[in-house]
Amino acid sequence: MLGYITRRLLVTFCVLIGISIFSFLLLHFVPGDPAQLLADPWSTKEQIAYLRHQWGLDRPLYVQYAIFITNLLRGNLGMSIASGRPVSVEIAQRLPYTVILAIAGTTIGLLIGGGVGIISGARPYSLVDNIAMVMALLGTSLPSFWFGLILIWLFAVKWRVLPSSGAGTLAHLILPAMTLGIGIAAIIARQTRSSLLDVVRQAYITTAYAKGLTESAVLFRHALRNALIPIVTVTGLIFGRQLGGAVVIETVFGWPGMGRFLVESIFTRDYPVIRGALLTFGILFALTNLFVDLLYGVIDPRIKYV
Amino acid sequence: MFKKLISDRRALIGLFIIALIVIGVVTVSWWAKYDPYQSDLQNIAQPPSLKHLLGTDELGRDVLTRIFYGGRISLSLGVVSVGIGLIAGIPLGMLAGYFGKGLDLAITGFIDILLAFPPLLLAIAMVSILGPGLYNAMLAIGTSLVPFYARLVRGSVLAIKERDFVEAARAAGGTAFYILRQHILPNCISPLIVQSTFNMASAILSAASLGFLGLGAQPPLPEWGTMISRGRVYLRVAPHITTFPGLAIFVVVLAFNLLGDSLRDVLDPYMRKRQKIFI
Numbered sequence: 362m363l364g365y366i367t368r369r370l371l372v373t374f375c376v377l378i379g380i381s382i383f384s385f386l387l388l389h390f391v392p393g394d395p396a397q398l399l400a401d402p403w404s405t406k407e408q409i410a411y412l413r414h415q416w417g418l419d420r421p422l423y424v425q426y427a428i429f430i431t432n433l434l435r436g437n438l439g440m441s442i443a444s445g446r447p448v449s450v451e452i453a454q455r456l457p458y459t460v461i462l463a464i465a466g467t468t469i470g471l472l473i474g475g476g477v478g479i480i481s482g483a484r485p486y487s488l489v490d491n492i493a494m495v496m497a498l499l500g501t502s503l504p505s506f507w508f509g510l511i512l513i514w515l516f517a518v519k520w521r522v523l524p525s526s527g528a529g530t531l532a533h534l535i536l537p538a539m540t541l542g543i544g545i546a547a548i549i550a551r552q553t554r555s556s557l558l559d560v561v562r563q564a565y566i567t568t569a570y571a572k573g574l575t576e577s578a579v580l581f582r583h584a585l586r587n588a589l590i591p592i593v594t595v596t597g598l599i600f601g602r603q604l605g606g607a608v609v610i611e612t613v614f615g616w617p618g619m620g621r622f623l624v625e626s627i628f629t630r631d632y633p634v635i636r637g638a639l640l641t642f643g644i645l646f647a648l649t650n651l652f653v654d655l656l657y658g659v660i661d662p663r664i665k666y667v
Numbered sequence: 668m669f670k671k672l673i674s675d676r677r678a679l680i681g682l683f684i685i686a687l688i689v690i691g692v693v694t695v696s697w698w699a700k701y702d703p704y705q706s707d708l709q710n711i712a713q714p715p716s717l718k719h720l721l722g723t724d725e726l727g728r729d730v731l732t733r734i735f736y737g738g739r740i741s742l743s744l745g746v747v748s749v750g751i752g753l754i755a756g757i758p759l760g761m762l763a764g765y766f767g768k769g770l771d772l773a774i775t776g777f778i779d780i781l782l783a784f785p786p787l788l789l790a791i792a793m794v795s796i797l798g799p800g801l802y803n804a805m806l807a808i809g810t811s812l813v814p815f816y817a818r819l820v821r822g823s824v825l826a827i828k829e830r831d832f833v834e835a836a837r838a839a840g841g842t843a844f845y846i847l848r849q850h851i852l853p854n855c856i857s858p859l860i861v862q863s864t865f866n867m868a869s870a871i872l873s874a875a876s877l878g879f880l881g882l883g884a885q886p887p888l889p890e891w892g893t894m895i896s897r898g899r900v901y902l903r904v905a906p907h908i909t910t911f912p913g914l915a916i917f918v919v920v921l922a923f924n925l926l927g928d929s930l931r932d933v934l935d936p937y938m939r940k941r942q943k944i945f946i
Binding site for chain 2: 375376379380382383387390391498499501502503504505506507508510511513514518601602603604605606608609612623624626627628635639642643646647
C-alpha cells in the first residue's frame with residue numbers, strides 16, 4: 362500500500378510541476394512583452410522595468426521559472442491589473458465558492474445518478490430502465506448554460522421561488538447546483554448501470570442468491586461494492602471536469618467563483634489573474650485525481666499489489 | 668457493418684437528425700425568406716408566429732433563419748476541431764506508442780500535462796492566449812482534443828505492434844513509417860471513428876459554451892452560444908430567443924451521442940466495457 366501511495370504522490374508531483382511550467386509559459390505564448398502584460402496599462406517605464414526585474418523577465422528562461430516557483434511557494438502570484446490587489450488574495454476569496462458549487466453539484470449528481478443507475482441496473486431492459494437511460498442520454502447532451510437559463514426562467518421569473526443570481530444563502534446555491542448536478546447525474550447513472558450489469562454476471566452473485574439472500578442484500582452488500590471502482594473513477598473525473606463546467610455555470614448564475622473570475626480576467630486581459638486562476642484549477646484537478654487514486658486503495662484492497 | 672448500424676434504432680435516429688440538419692444548413696440560403704444579419708426594428712422580440720416560425724430576436728431578425736445559418740458555424744467548427752485533434756493527435760500517439768522509451772516518456776508527459784486541465788478549461792486557456800474569435804475557438808477546441816486522440820492511438824499502437832503481422836512486416840524490411848501507415852493505422856480506425864463521433868458532440872458543446880461566454884464567435888455571427896448569450900437579457904420578456912438556439916445545440920449533440928453510442932457497440936464490442944471519457 363505504501364508503495365502505491367508513494368507512486369501516486371510522485372506522479373501527482375510531476376503533474377504539478379507540469380502545470381506550473383504550463384502556466385509559467387502562458388505569458389510567453391501571448392504576443393508582446395511579458396512585463397508589459399503583467400503591468401497595468403497606465404504604468405510608467407520605471408514600473409514596467411521594476412516588474413521585469415521582480416519576475417526576472419530579463420534573465421534566461423530557467424532563471425525566470427525558478428523565480429516564478431519561488432514566488433509561487435511564497436504565495437506571490439503577482440498583482441491583479443484590474444483591482445490592484447494580490448492575485449492570491451483575490452483567488453482565496455473566490456475559490457471556496459467554486460469548491461462549494463462543485464461539491465454540491467457532484468453530491469446531487471451522485472444521489473440522483475447513483476439511485477437511478479442502481480434501479481436501472483437491478484432491472485435491466487425493463488420499462489423503468491429504458492425510460493431512465495433515455496433520460497440519462499438526454500441529460501448528457503444538455504448544454505448546461507442553456508439548462509441553467511431555463512431553470513432561471515422557471516424558478517426565478519415564472520414562479521418566483523428562487524433567486525436567479527448571486528450568492529450568500531442556501532437558496533442561491535440551489536439552481537446552480539441543480540444545473541451542475543443534472544449533467545453529472547446523467548453520466549453517473551449510465552456508469553452505475555453498466556458496472557452493476559458487469560458485476561451481476563459474476564459467479565459470486567449467483568452464489569449469494571443461492572445462499573438465499575434477499576435481492577437487496579445481494580445488490581447492496583455484494584454487487585454495488587464491487588461495482589464501485591468505475592463509479593468512483595468517473596465521479597472523480599467528472600468532479601474535475603465540472604471545474605471547467607463551473608466557468609460557464611458561474612457566469613450564468615452570477616456566482617462569485619473562480620470560473621467567472623477567469624472569464625472576466627480574459628476580457629480585461631488581466632494576465633496575472635488568468636495565470637493564477639489556471640494554475641489553481643490545474644492544482645485542484647490534480648489533487649482530486651490523487652484523492653480518487655488513493656480512494657481506490659480503500660475500496661479495493663487488491664490495488665496495493667498492482 | 669453498415670447493415671448492423673442501420674438496424675440499430677439509436678444510429679438511425681442519430682443519422683436521420685444529422686442528415687436533416689446538414690441538408691437544412693446547406694440549403695438555407697435558398698429557402699430562407701429572411702437575411703440572418705438584417706435587423707428589423709419594427710419587429711423586435713416577436714413571439715413565434717406564422718410569419719416568423721420561431722419568432723424574432725432582440726434586433727428583429729428571424730430566429731429560425733439564424734439557427735440554420737448558425738448550424739453552418741457549429742458543424743464546421745466541430746469538423747475542423749476534430750480534424751485538428753486527429754491531425755496532431757494521431758502522429759503523437761503513434762510516435763509514442765511505436766518508438767517507446769524517451770520519446771514515449773516525453774510525449775506521454777506532455778499529454779498528461781494537457782490532461783491535467785479539464786478540456787473546456789484548456790480551450791479557455793488557449794483563447795486567453797490567442798484572443799476571442801471563431802477561428803481561435805476552433806484552434807483552441809481542436810487542441811484540447813489532441814491529448815485524448817494521442818492517448819487513444821498510443822494505447823492501440825502498443826497493443827498492435829507486438830502482433831505477428833507487424834513482426835512479419837518488420838522482418839520483411841518495412842520501414843517504421845511504412846509499418847505505421849500500412850499496418851498499424853488501419854487497425855486504429857475503429858476506436859478513432861467512435862471517439863470522433865463523441866468528440867463532434869463535445870466540440871459543438873464546447874464551441875457553444877465559448878460563444879456563450881463571449882470567448883468564441885462574436886456577434887453578429889449567428890453562432891448558437893452567442894445567440895443564447897444575447898437573448899439572455901430578454902429572458903423575462905422573450906424566452907424564445909434563448910430557448911430555440913439551445914434546443915438546436917441539444918438536438919445536434921444528442922444526435923452525435925446517439926450515433927456514437929451505437930457505433931461503439933457495432934465497431935468495438937470491447938470498448939463498451941472500457942471507461943468512457945467523452946459522454
